[in-house]
Every structure is written in structure tokens, then in C-alpha cells.
Amino acid sequence: MKFSHRSHLVFTTFFAVLFSATLWASDEEKHEGAVNKPEHVAAYIQHHIKDAHDFHLYSYTDTHGERKHVGFPLPVIVWSSKGLATFMSSKFHHDDDGKVIVEAGGTRFVKLHSKIYELEAGADTVAFDETHHATNAHKVLDFSITKSVFGILLVGLLMFFWFSRLARQYKSRKVPKGFGRVLEPLVLYVRDEIAKPNIGEKRYREFTGYLLTVFFFIWILNLLGLTPLGFNVTGQLAVTAALAIFTLIIYTFKGNKGYWGHMLWMPGVPVLIRPVLAIIEVAGAFLIKPFSLLVRLFANISAGHIVVMSLIAIMVTMKAEIGAVGATALSFILSFFITLIEVLVAFLQAYIFTMLSALFIGMAVEEHDHH
């Protein structure tokens, strides 16, 4: 009971924060970074889709007319020309246009479009060319704990905590208690409905660990992306590409003789067609399969975020036509239902990624009959 009260409180706070972000918005020009006009919406959504160096919950203008941002900073860890430099992202004061210069590790940094740049020696301000690219600053190797990195670490820790506790419970009891009861049917579902039918009775155990990890990792991160904290981890190409490469490595190295035989020298077809098929099969195994895995997850989650944010933005874009109250009501109804659909999509995309990974692995380890 205690837990449910606390989670109620957490969710109420989340929604209060979400809506206060829009309530504070007013019509004055000077409110930098505020989303008051249809022109601001696209830039705001683009900014949300990208990774960031801090958590930004909401902004408001206080009674003195000063712009305040509420959120929390994350550490910046970069490898510059002078070596390692670390500082908190709050030093940039939410600047994203290269105006605030931070001195650290013997050199100077600016933040431009959510990326850290190092100012070249002797430069005091960032100069831009016509296409708004910095001319006297260059990118650095960025190992920062960004929003996405934070999300991945958080989910990693949560999964470690939940599943090690679940595993320990089985030593003393048959039926898990607490949150383990939620996880057990999902684990069994992945094992019995995804791993077993696709990989086969004989070898499914080897790969169940990987499939479970991928399933819960994607699913929890997808759900985290629906909270107003602004995570968009599974909508980052780098993350989905890494996941697809894991699957690629597994089915490439676990592939048996039959798999490679069917890929490189297809039995049962005329000899002249075999090289053509080999080209198609190699392209399919090394390019098309991982590419379809990574693009599907990335595009679904990014598209979902864009749709939800566009519907929330109706309260800004349609304010002139149907009034503030009507626009807010419309945007609330639409975004509420699309968010429900997104909860389904979060599960479906985790399921499909796991399912196709299992299918690809199953194709690679399948025992072929001799023709």
C-alpha cells in the first residue's frame, strides 16, 4: 500500500510538472526558449528528439522578468586537445548557441546545438559561417553522461536489481513475491513464445539470456521515454545500431555449417545462379537484417515522440483558431489517447526486436536436413 501511495505521488508530480510547463507559457517576446508560437514548436520537438547534456523539466519567467529553467545538470566528460576535462553541464547556464564559454582542463568549451565544441586558441567568441557552422571551434571526443547515457545506466541498474532479486527468490520459494510476480510471466513469455518456437527446442537456452536482456532493456527504455523526463534513448540511432550489431555478432558467430553453406553456395539451385544468390544472401545477412532492425526501432520511437509532442503543441498552434481553453482540451484528449497507443507500441517494438533477433538466430543455428 505504501508503495502504491508513493507511486501515485510520483505520477501526480510528473503530470503537474508536464502541465505547468505549458501553463507558465505566456505571450511576451522576451521569453527566450519559450514555446508560445507555432514557429517555436518544430525547433522544440527537434531539440527533444536529440540527446542532451541536462534534464530540462520546464522553464518560467519570474516576477522580475527573468527566465528560469528547472531541471538538473549532468556531468560533462570530454577529451580535448589538452586532455581530459570534466565539469557539470550547469556551467553552460542552459545556453545552446555557443554564447557561454566554460573554462576547464586548460582550454575553453562552448555548447552548440546540444554538442560540446572546443574553442581554438586565441578565440574569445564563436564565429559562424553562412550555414551557422562554427568556424573557430571544433568537436571533441565526448564521453559525457548525457540524458541517454543516464537512461541506459538507470535501466541497467534497475534490471540488475530486479532480476537478481527475482533469481534469489527462487532459492527459497516457488512463487516469487512483490515485483517479481510482474516479471515472471514476461520472462516465461519471452522464453516460451519467442525463444523456443524460433530457435528450437535444442538450443534455445543459450540465447534466452540475450533475448531477455534485449527485450526488457528496450521495453523499459520505451516506457521511460513516455515520462515527462524527456528520455528518447531507443530513438537514438547509436543505441538501436548497437543493439542490432549485438544480434548481428551473435548470429554471425553462432551460425553453423548449414547456415554458411546456404548463404554462400546455395544447394539445390543451378550453379550459375549460386553466385547471384550468394551476393543477395550476404547483403541480406550483413546489411539488410541489422539495418531493418535498427531503423524500425529508431523510426517507431522517434515518430511516436514527434506525434505526442505535436499533439501537445496543439495548445500552442491552434490557440488563435479555437481559443486557449479549446486548444488545451483538444490537445489533452488527443495526446492522452495517443499516449495510450504509445504504451502499446513500447511493448510491441520490444517484442518485435526480440522476435526478429530470435528468428535470425534461429535461422543461423537451425539443423538442415540433407537434401
Added chain:
Amino acid sequence: MTVPNLVGAGLIVIGAGIGLGKIGGSAMEGIARQPEATGKIQTAMIIIAALLEGLAFGALFLGK
């Protein structure tokens, strides 16, 4: 986005829509004929739909 890009995106969505419609329609027919095979048909339907979706998203992504 330029006009050719938008037209291309529209064509991709039309193609993907036709494909998804055919998959969904056939799955419905199959389920109506053999309700006991619903689970298997649904799994196969989702896999094919996912493959199709991957193709459509790949094309949209390349054309962006």
C-alpha cells in the same frame, strides 16, 4: 523537406498501407476460417508486418 521528398514519402506510405492491408486482411480471413490457429496466425502476421515496416521506414529514412 522538398516537394519531391514529400511525394516520395507519400508513395512509400501508400505502398506500405496496401501491404499492411493485405497482410491484415488475409490474417483476418485465416482467423475466421480457423479460430483455433489465431495465435500462430497473429505471430506470423506481426513478423511480416514488421519486415514490411522495416522496409518502409528504411525507404523513408534514406529519403529524408
